Amino acid sequence: MITEVSAVNFRQNLGEMLNQVQYRNDSIVINKDGRPVAALVDAELFARIRRMRERFEALSQRISEGYAATPMHEGLAEIDAAVAAVRKSR
CATH class of the missing domain: 1.10.287 (Helix Hairpins)
Structure with a gap:
């Protein structure tokens, strides 16, 4: 599953997001000013x-x-x- 979050939300929930990626193989797209700037994917x-x-x-x-x-x-x-x-x- 791919989840999109704001940079602020990402910073506030980093631990939870890492768990999503590590244990559920999810991917996180990080948006800044409504535009995608980075993605967190499993190693x-x-x-x-x-x-x-x-x-x-x-x-x-x-x-x-x-x-x-x-x-x-x-x-x-x-x-x-x-x-x-x-x-x-x-």
Whole structure:
């Protein structure tokens, strides 16, 4: 379950919120001035997010290196064609 709380409420109930995350595997979105600014998630989920981010960054780097010699307009045209093909297949 994902709970949204204000930063003030979060500060006042930190212990309870930690228990929610630790024992019930809930996530807490912390809002400041009505806008989300942070999230509290269990450590296992955070580790998974970190691994996925590292894999994404490595993949992005490989793609960037692979297209380094390609003129931007050609690369963008290839992306547009791939997106159109996927949309058409749906």
